Amino acid sequence: DAKTTQPPSMDCAEGRAANLPCNHSTISGNEYVYWYRQIHSQGPQYIIHGLKNNETNEMASLIITEDRKSSTLILPHATLRDTAVYYCIAAGGGSEKLVFGKGTKLTVNP
């Protein structure tokens, strides 16, 4: 699995868009990019994933660069309940292995 790099922490104002970056410069062609978040002391929650194209669902949007070496998770209107640790994972490539990094702690401020 490709290694991912995320900033350790970010802040966002309530109601504004939160843009969380992820670098995965060694990603292979058949590895997906997944995003999860974890609110304190709970199991991680799936947010979104994609391979090449940008994706959008009811929670967020995922923007993947054309060279696939980085991506951005966008929470369009952040709320206080979006305060969590966000994990970006690159996985696939013939193995079912899912390896989490340290993630980004997002704090949404009122």
Add this chain to the structure above:
Amino acid sequence: DGGITQSPKYLFRKEGQNVTLSCEQNLNHDAMYWYRQDPGQGLRLIYYSQIVNDFQKGDIAEGYSVSREKKESFPLTVTSAQKNPTAFYLCASRYGYGTEAFFGQGTRLTVV
């Protein structure tokens, strides 16, 4: 009601004892995973299984053992060889390549 269930939520054991953590899923998922999380840290992969009767070591398998005799179940045994077993343990499952994983709510193990 489909999902992935971990039990118990809290578990206390004396040092030197083996303990088995339960993980059951009724989602018909092929792949299952065990992670360990220490305070303020990310998730570290202990073991994973892609199919029944097969499993692979993750990054921190020493002191742990697993079995996958049924598709629905992937129990984790924390043995006395694990030097620092006190942690939050998370189980996950998914169909396989290109699909998202679902997590249980975790078991918090305390060894005294």
